[in-house]
Amino acid sequence: MSLDFGVYVHIPFCASKCDYCAFATWTDREHLVDAYLDALTTDIGRAVAAGMAPASTVFVGGGTPTLAPSAALADVIRSIPVQPGAEVTVECNPDDVTVDLLADYRAGGVNRVSLGVQSMSAHVLSALGRTHDIANVERSVAAINEVGMPSFNLDIIYGASGETVDDWRDTVSAALALRPPHVSAYGLTVEAGTPLASDPDRHPDDDDQADKYELVDDALVAAGLANYEVSNWARPGHESRHNFLYWRQQDYRGFGCAAHSHRSGRRWWNVRTPDRYIDLVAAGGDVEASSETLDADTRRFEGLQLLLRTRDGIPADSFSPETLAVLDGHLRPHDDDPHRVVLTRSGRLMANEISMRLT
Numbered sequence: 001m002s003l004d005f006g007v008y009v010h011i012p013f014c015a016s017k018c019d020y021c022a023f024a025t026w027t028d029r030e031h032l033v034d035a036y037l038d039a040l041t042t043d044i045g046r047a048v049a050a051g052m053a054p055a056s057t058v059f060v061g062g063g064t065p066t067l068a069p070s071a072a073l074a075d076v077i078r079s080i081p082v083q084p085g086a087e088v089t090v091e092c093n094p095d096d097v098t099v100d101l102l103a104d105y106r107a108g109g110v111n112r113v114s115l116g117v118q119s120m121s122a123h124v125l126s127a128l129g130r131t132h133d134i135a136n137v138e139r140s141v142a143a144i145n146e147v148g149m150p151s152f153n154l155d156i157i158y159g160a161s162g163e164t165v166d167d168w169r170d171t172v173s174a175a176l177a178l179r180p181p182h183v184s185a186y187g188l189t190v191e192a193g194t195p196l197a198s199d200p201d202r203h204p205d206d207d208d209q210a211d212k213y214e215l216v217d218d219a220l221v222a223a224g225l226a227n228y229e230v231s232n233w234a235r236p237g238h239e240s241r242h243n244f245l246y247w248r249q250q251d252y253r254g255f256g257c258a259a260h261s262h263r264s265g266r267r268w269w270n271v272r273t274p275d276r277y278i279d280l281v282a283a284g285g286d287v288e289a290s291s292e293t294l295d296a297d298t299r300r301f302e303g304l305q306l307l308l309r310t311r312d313g314i315p316a317d318s319f320s321p322e323t324l325a326v327l328d329g330h331l332r333p334h335d336d337d338p339h340r341v342v343l344t345r346s347g348r349l350m351a352n353e354i355s356m357r358l359t
Contacts, residue, residue, distance in 0.1 A: 003053075003056060003083065004056045004057070004241075004245055004248075004250045004251075005053045005054070005055055005056055005057075005245075005250070005251050005252065005253075006055055006056065006057040006058070006059065006242055006245040006246075006250070006251070006252035006253070007055040007057070007058045007059075007080050007252065007253050007254075007255065008058075008059050008060075008061065008242075008252060008253070008254045008255070008259055008260070009040060009058070009059070009060045009061070009076065009077070009080075009254075009255050009256055009259070010024070010061060010062060010063065010254065010255070010256030010257060010258060010259040011036075011060060011061070011062040011063040011064065011065040011067070011068055011073070011256065012024055012025050012026055012029070012036075012062060012063045012256065012257055012258065012274050013025070013026060013027075013029060013030055013032075013033060013036075013062070013063055013064060013067045013068070013274075014026065014027050014062070014063055014064045014067070015027065015064065015067065015093075015131070016129070016131055017129070018128060018129040018130055019127075019128060019129030019194060019195040019196045019202075020128060020129070020188060020189070020190070020191065020194055020196045021129075021191075021194060022191035022192070022193060022194050023062070023063065023258075024063075024257060024258035024272050024273075025062060025063045025064075026273075026274065029274055029275070030067065032274050032275065032278065033067070033068050033069070034069075034072070035278050036256075036274050036277070036278055037068060037069075037072050037073065037075075037076055039277060039278045039281040039282065040076050040255055040256055041075065041076050041079050042281050042282075043255050043256075043281050043287065044076070044079050044080055044255055045079060047253060047255075048079075048081055052081070052253060053081075054081040054082050054083045054086075055080055055081065055082045055083065055086055056082070056083045056086050056087070056241065056245075057086060057087045057088075057089075057241045057242035057245055058077065058080055058082060058086060058087070058088040058089065058109075058242070059089045059091075059242045060073070060077065060089065060090040060091065061091045062091060064091075064093050064096070065090050065091050065092065066090075066091075066092050066093050066096035066097065066101065067093075067096065070100070070101040070104035070105060071104045073090075073104075073105075073108070074104045074105055074107055074108025074109075074110070075108065077090075077105075077108040077109055077110060078108045078109060082109065086109075087111065087112055087240075087241040087242060088108075088109050088110045088111050088112065089110070089111075089112040089113065089114055089153075089240070089242060090105055090110050090112075090113050090114070091113075091114045091116065092113045092114065092115050092116070092140065093116055093132060094115055094116070094117065094132050094133070094136040094137045094139075094140040095131075095132045095133055095136050097113075097115070097136070097139070097140035097143055097144075098143060099143045099146055099147055101143075102143055102144060102146075102147040102149060103147050105149075106147055106148070106149065110149075111149065111150045111151065112149070112150065112151040112152060112153070113144060113149055113152045113153070114152070114153040114154075114155060114184075115137065115140055115141070115152065115153065115154050115155065116132075116155050117137050117154045117155055117156050117171075117175065118130050118155065118156060118157045119156065119157065119160065119163070119167070119171050120134055120137065120170060120171040120174040120175065121134075121163065121167045121170060121171060122134060123162060123167075124160050124162065124163045124167055124171075127160045127161045127162050127163070127202065128157065128160050128188075129195065129196075137154075137174075137178070138178065141178045141180075151181050151182065151238050152180060152181065152182065153180065153181075153182040153183065153184055153240070154175050154178065154180045154182070154183050154184070155184045155186070156171055156172070156175055156183065156184070156185050156186075156216075157185075157186050157187075157188050158171075158185065158186075158187055158188065158209060158212040158213070158216065159187050159188035159204035159205070159208060159209045159212065160188055160202075160204070161201070161202035161203075161204075165208075165211060165212065165215065168212045168215060168216070169215060169219075172185075172215065172216050172219045172220075173219070176219060176220070176223050180225075181225075181234060181235045181238035182225070182232070182233070182234040182235070182238045182239070182240065183216075183220055183225060183232075183233050183234075184231055184232050184233075185213075185216045185220075185231055185232075185233070186231050187204065187209040187212075187213065187231075188204045188209075189204075190203055190204070210349050213348075213349060214345070217233075217345060220233040221233070226311075227311070227345075227348075228310060228311045229243070229247065229309050229310045229311070230309045230343070230348045230351050244310075246306070247306045247307060247309070247310050247312075248303075248306070248307070248312075249262070249299065249302070249303045249306065250262075251263045251264065254269070254270065255270075256270065256274075256277065257270055257271060257272055257273055257274045257276065257277040258270055258271075258272045265293055265294045265296075265299050266291060266292070266293045266294075267291060267292050267293075267294070268288050268289075268290065268291035268292075269288070269289055269290060269291070270287045270288060270289055271287055271288075271289045272289065301358060304318050304355070304358050305355040305358065308343065308351065308354065308355055308358075309343070309348075309351055309355075311342060312340075312342075313334045313337075313340040313341050313342035313343075314340060314341065314358075315339060315340055315341075316333075316339055316340060316341045317339075317359075318341075318358050318359060319331075319341070319357060319358065319359060320359055323357045323359075324341075326357075327347070327354060327357070329344065329346060329347075330343065330344055330346050330347035330350060330354060331343060331344065331347055331354075332344050
């Protein structure tokens with residue numbers, strides 16, 4: 001039985017809300033930060049007492065984890081039992097990163113950070129509703145190197161309104177100049193209920209995004225970062241182990257408001273607001289809001305959809321022979337297993353459509 005088990009910790013506080021964000025985050029609850037961190041520690045402690053296994057990966061996301069006091073957040077992370085060699089990641093806003101903050105994280109066991117760069121163009125950041133200072137990205141990476149953080153990721157986004165191909169090329173070039181061991185490059189998506197969704201004139205164009213995907217793939221691969229999932233590239237040994245845990249449908253436990261968990265096909269999620277989460281933990285109540293249990297066929301289908309996006313690929317017989325013929329050029333045999341298929345680059349551009357053709 002696999003020893004892989006993940007822990008996700010949700011920090012729901014933000015200084016401002018990005019136009020494209022549909023996550024459970026709040027810009028008016030910073031007065032709850034201390035109580036929320038205390039609730040996290042209590043909730044984690046109860047799970048440990050109930051027999052929660054040591055984690056092979058930990059991911060602290062949000063929201064903006066760097067808005068929380070770094071030493072206090074490190075204490076929360078330190079309360080999570082981990083396996084030797086566990087990957088422990090914190091998402092960081094470049095505006096908040098300092099040597100002292102990262103030193104606190106390192107003392108708490110953090111060995112990887114993910115910087116929300118999004119773009120290196122001021123007008124594109126404005127179109128995304130982002131407020132960080134571009135110069136702080138370089139300062140953040142310098143701080144990462146100074147404290148000896150073993151790995152880091154740069155998150156970038158393409159397809160914003162007004163972003164030209166040259167803007168995107170400049171962002172990719174500036175990102176590579178920082179010598180990242182991992183880059184996540186996402187096409188901007190329109191989520192219901194966001195300011196972006198209500199403004200069709202700013203919606204991304206599919207052809208524009210395809211051109212920008214090919215540009216970033218060419219540049220990252222030439223720089224030695226291999227594509228290992230549709231939107232992720234890494235140098236050998238720097239792939240996100242936490243993300244692979246999701247893609248392979250392994251078990252994980254989520255702590256904090258709106259955090260999701262999974263165990264053996266059962267998924268559940270916590271109450272959505274930080275206020276409610278704090279109150280329930282203080283009262284010793286159950287923070288679970290709802291759940292679902294996948295039947296075997298649904299779980300298998302979702303598993304194939306997820307793995308299809310990765311370098312692992314899926315069994316070739318997951319497609320009918322007729323479909324394989326139609327998809328020639330979008331799928332290729334796996335390098336190590338001729339009975340499996342993986343997406344080609346043109347296939348990655350059509351990953352969602354191809355996944356709907358699975359048997």
